Amino acid sequence: MLNVNKPVIPAEVADAIEELRRDGASNRGILLRSERIGNPYYTALTSIPYDTLMAALVNEYERELTEEQARKQTYAEIALTLQRHREGCGRYRKYSEDYAFADGVQYALDMLGIDALESLR
Template identity: 45%
Template sequence: MTTEIKPVTIPREVADAIETLRRDSASDPAFDNEGIAHAYVTESYVGPIALNLRKIPFDTLMRALLDGYERELTEEEKRAQSATYVKHRYLEALEFADEDELQLGFINGARFVLDEFGITIEGVNA
């Protein structure tokens, strides 16, 4: 049995801080995982990068460095992802609406909720 290691989701500013530290510049060498962890725990290391790193617990930072990470979605990205899901599910329900009363109920419910909240999704209620 294998265990799948999934990346942890971290705030965008933490991901930016990690990527900034990993980037090699003319004045500063790139940080490896140990250097990033050291920047997190060393109180004398201050500045926006260190403050952003410390926005998550140390264990979460270690998981992000070792297992990988994904950036948290912005509200706009979350809405777009939800709209895509609703449209996909709606179109899927349309395929079986003639044969399945439950699918027809989903279609009517989806349109109703979107209309009530004033949300327009191309191909669903627009």
Template identity: 65%
Template sequence: MSNVNKPVIPAEVADAIELMRCDAGGQPWDNEKIIDSVRDTNIDEIHLRKLRSVPFDTLLAALVNGYTRELTTEEQERKRTYTEIAYTLQRHTQGDGRYDTYSEDSAFADGVQYTLDMLGIYV
């Protein structure tokens, strides 16, 4: 089994690669055409500028091995929030002693309020 290096690249670079690979205006670009265009400094398209923003080796690895999109700050915060909510739910369902005196309705209401607060939803 081989170890494939799938680099993490910014979302705008991944978008540029995907746009070039499924070029709606003509022929899709293959890896060779993408690399040739990136190396040709006389071509100054916005998509190529985005591809030039990552190290060349990283771009090569992304084209050949595939890639993982970098999470935006909002996505990272959402993932952290969901993880914290899941952890709190697990503690609650396993019973950590704090919820023994709660009625089921009170515990449910507190859980809903906590979840809404963590997601930044105010009612």
């Protein structure tokens, strides 16, 4: 099977597709609705290129993250990195590169007022 990249589409477009699918619309039906001005889903479906819409219908899709979701995801990644480096340095008795990296990340987060570990709780 080929590795096919799923397009990332805005949440409004994903909502329109999901609503139309709940109403029993096929891929062809969704594409036809995207061409009808006055259709309640028209604005959402035409906000992305036609090729992207077709790829989303055929290959599935991923939703674009909101700013808040993207921020939370970034904080979680930072927290996991920090945690991994802290756990890794526990094997060494001296101040290692891992521990220095973890301290640097923690310092930067403290300066920005971010509690990245909160996202893991």
